[in-house]
Amino acid sequence: xxxxxxxxxxxxxxxxxxxxxxxxxxxxxxxxxxxxxxxxxxxxxxxxxxxxxxxxxxxxxxxxxxxxxxxxxxxxxxxxxxxxxxxxxxxxxxxxxxxxxxxxxxxxxxxxxxxxxxxxxxxxxxxxxxxxxxxxxxxxxxxxxxxxxxxxxxxxxxxxxxxxxxxxxxxxxxxxxxxxxxxxxxxxxxxxxxxxxxxxxxxxxxxxxxxxxxxxxxxxxxxxxxxxxxxxxxxxxxxxxxxxxxxxxxxxxxxxxxxxxxxxxxxxxxxxxxxxxxxxxxxxxxxxxxxxxxxxxxxxxxxxxxxxxxxxxxxxxxxxxxxxxxxxxxxxxxxxxxxxxxxxxxxxxxxxxxxxxxxxxxxxxxxxxxxxxxxxxxxxxxxxxxxxxxxxxxxxxxxxxxxxxxxxxxxxxxxxxxxxxxxxxx
Amino acid sequence: xxxxxxxxxxxxxxxxxxxxxxxxxxxxxxxxxxxxxxxxxxxxxxxxxxxxxxxxxxxxxxxxxxxxxxxxxxxxxxxxxxxxxxxxxxxxxxxxxxxxxxxxxxxxxxxxxxxxxxxxxxxxxxxxxxxxxxxxxxxxxxxxxxxxxxxxxxxxxxxxxxxxxxxxxxxxxxxxxxxxxxxxxxxxxxxxxxxxxxxxxxxxxxxxxxxxxxxxxxxxxxxxxxxxxxxxxxxxxxxxxxxxxxxxxxxxxxxxxxxxxxxxxxxxxxxxxxxxxxxxxxxxxxxxxxxxxxxxxxxxxxx
Numbered sequence: 001x002x003x004x005x006x007x008x009x010x011x012x013x014x015x016x017x018x019x020x021x022x023x024x025x026x027x028x029x030x031x032x033x034x035x036x037x038x039x040x041x042x043x044x045x046x047x048x049x050x051x052x053x054x055x056x057x058x059x060x061x062x063x064x065x066x067x068x069x070x071x072x073x074x075x076x077x078x079x080x081x082x083x084x085x086x087x088x089x090x091x092x093x094x095x096x097x098x099x100x101x102x103x104x105x106x107x108x109x110x111x112x113x114x115x116x117x118x119x120x121x122x123x124x125x126x127x128x129x130x131x132x133x134x135x136x137x138x139x140x141x142x143x144x145x146x147x148x149x150x151x152x153x154x155x156x157x158x159x160x161x162x163x164x165x166x167x168x169x170x171x172x173x174x175x176x177x178x179x180x181x182x183x184x185x186x187x188x189x190x191x192x193x194x195x196x197x198x199x200x201x202x203x204x205x206x207x208x209x210x211x212x213x214x215x216x217x218x219x220x221x222x223x224x225x226x227x228x229x230x231x232x233x234x235x236x237x238x239x240x241x242x243x244x245x246x247x248x249x250x251x252x253x254x255x256x257x258x259x260x261x262x263x264x265x266x267x268x269x270x271x272x273x274x275x276x277x278x279x280x281x282x283x284x285x286x287x288x289x290x291x292x293x294x295x296x297x298x299x300x301x302x303x304x305x306x307x308x309x310x311x312x313x314x315x316x317x318x319x320x321x322x323x324x325x326x327x328x329x330x331x332x333x334x335x336x337x338x339x340x341x342x343x344x345x346x347x348x349x350x351x352x353x354x355x356x357x358x359x360x361x362x363x364x365x366x367x368x369x370x371x372x373x374x375x376x377x378x379x380x381x382x383x384x385x386x387x388x389x390x391x392x393x394x395x396x397x398x399x400x401x402x403x404x405x406x407x408x409x410x411x412x413x414x415x416x417x418x419x420x421x422x423x424x425x426x
Numbered sequence: 427x428x429x430x431x432x433x434x435x436x437x438x439x440x441x442x443x444x445x446x447x448x449x450x451x452x453x454x455x456x457x458x459x460x461x462x463x464x465x466x467x468x469x470x471x472x473x474x475x476x477x478x479x480x481x482x483x484x485x486x487x488x489x490x491x492x493x494x495x496x497x498x499x500x501x502x503x504x505x506x507x508x509x510x511x512x513x514x515x516x517x518x519x520x521x522x523x524x525x526x527x528x529x530x531x532x533x534x535x536x537x538x539x540x541x542x543x544x545x546x547x548x549x550x551x552x553x554x555x556x557x558x559x560x561x562x563x564x565x566x567x568x569x570x571x572x573x574x575x576x577x578x579x580x581x582x583x584x585x586x587x588x589x590x591x592x593x594x595x596x597x598x599x600x601x602x603x604x605x606x607x608x609x610x611x612x613x614x615x616x617x618x619x620x621x622x623x624x625x626x627x628x629x630x631x632x633x634x635x636x637x638x639x640x641x642x643x644x645x646x647x648x649x650x651x652x653x654x655x656x657x658x659x660x661x662x663x664x665x666x667x668x669x670x671x672x673x674x675x676x677x678x679x680x681x682x683x684x685x686x687x688x689x690x691x692x693x694x695x696x697x698x699x700x701x702x703x704x705x706x707x708x709x710x711x712x713x714x715x716x717x718x719x720x721x722x723x724x725x726x727x728x729x
Contacts, residue, residue, distance in 0.1 A: 086564045224434040293433050295444070422592070
């Protein structure tokens, strides 16, 4: 592997962690991110100088680290974050991509977007207030999007005199709430983003806390095992045919491994045709690989000259998704025009695009209380509900809880081209 | 590439896989994609990724360069070497020609970098491109942090930051209407350091001006600019030879260099790792005019 086994100086030996945060101006999320960026030395002198100057001109007593992360001018003017913003920082062993989203209910779609690619979700609560509707909502969304790791940061511990008792109250309250959700891995950390307690280094004021600092936890969590390494799923994205003298007979199926470990010699089944063959080679540029696993982009060649095209799925004869035209899914609606039964939309699932008819809205989920509203027959902007669809061609899908790639889809307005919603297959 | 026992990918392998997936997705779904190639380090990485994405087939789309007339000769020669090695078709849209045709107006005050926008939009229309790959990274500048991988542009090539499509998982929505196009940013999640580590790993040709060399330079507005017929000296400015390198390449009348002894990629990486100024803030005159400079240019159709 590049970087890991090479002793060449200047080469990185690091991996990647994507995490999502959500929160409002008040709970200190931007300050926390600013702190992570600053303390990991990801802030440049000119950026810091600009933020210091702004803080002084606004009459603040301290440098407002939150200013480091607000982007577009309209947001600067309103003083709020209204979209998903991506930030980057790295420590010697790991690169981090933060999907930073606003926390209010009117930005649920942004939170869903940020969580869709995250390995870890970070929820913040203010130690003085404890769990709020907003922090519960974040946890519910992270759980719905099957983000495998969740970290609850109990922030502003400095304002509750670093009270162990207060921390335990919140700890207990959240753990009991979390039993209603699907959270494979939960960690709760008392911090002060403003003072830096337990963010990068362990706090001197909370010797009763024996766990890791937030950054230490983020650096050490194991994410490769969250991916499905058992069920082989290779959605064919593009057929590589060089049509050159040198590679006259080359026919490769390019795609990104969505599940399982592919090896030359493996028996494979191609859906939807149902034809079988064996993998002859797995190519990554000019190298022949011994194996390929998620999320690698490779080119697979088969022994037999079977007809395979974009939208097909390569899997194993004894382990294949069930082709289905009837889809039952949790859908987050992202358009101002409501989702209603009988509506026709385009659906994009892996590398396959089809048309779909909305058959029914079974219920609307209240993301604050988990209450199911069975009366509603439509979903409006930012609402999440259980929906049944019928597609024009079969989709080769898995339940989202099993595979986040083959279990997800987006809905597209055929007239305007905009993305209407995101779905997670049940 | 050898595989680690616990199926971890290095961050470069994961970024590479993500970018290759984007290149293939666009090639599969768009009628007329084109790769924007400036000869800068980001576009070198783009060429490398495109090469890998379709290997052993050739890159299935042409390469477009906007010639400002003020480009560094070292950059153009690197471009030519890449284009000939990969056997791709190169389309050059020239700012000079656009001025001559009246597509853009040279008022003597607007920089060539800014005039690229009009030239680019004209070229898109002329060739009917539906998808343009650009080397933009989200870590470059605040306005880019919220940019999508697929960034929709209207009939006028404009970007509407308030009306971006949500982008989930790796499911990209490439729907456009006639006359519209999509800007595609496969390097969205790469940082400046990732780019350099990758160039070091791949050992590919980059423009020589990125590495330390002796150059005749002069100081202007706190930046070191290259002596050139396009850069007439102003009163009080004097030329001297120094050891410098460029952190970005662009219009040579605006792109400054920094004093540096870093003459190899590992030395550049060491230098960047301790650098305390962002690459754009330090050496790009066009980003300095206002805090929202980049956002304004993006709205107009700049990358």
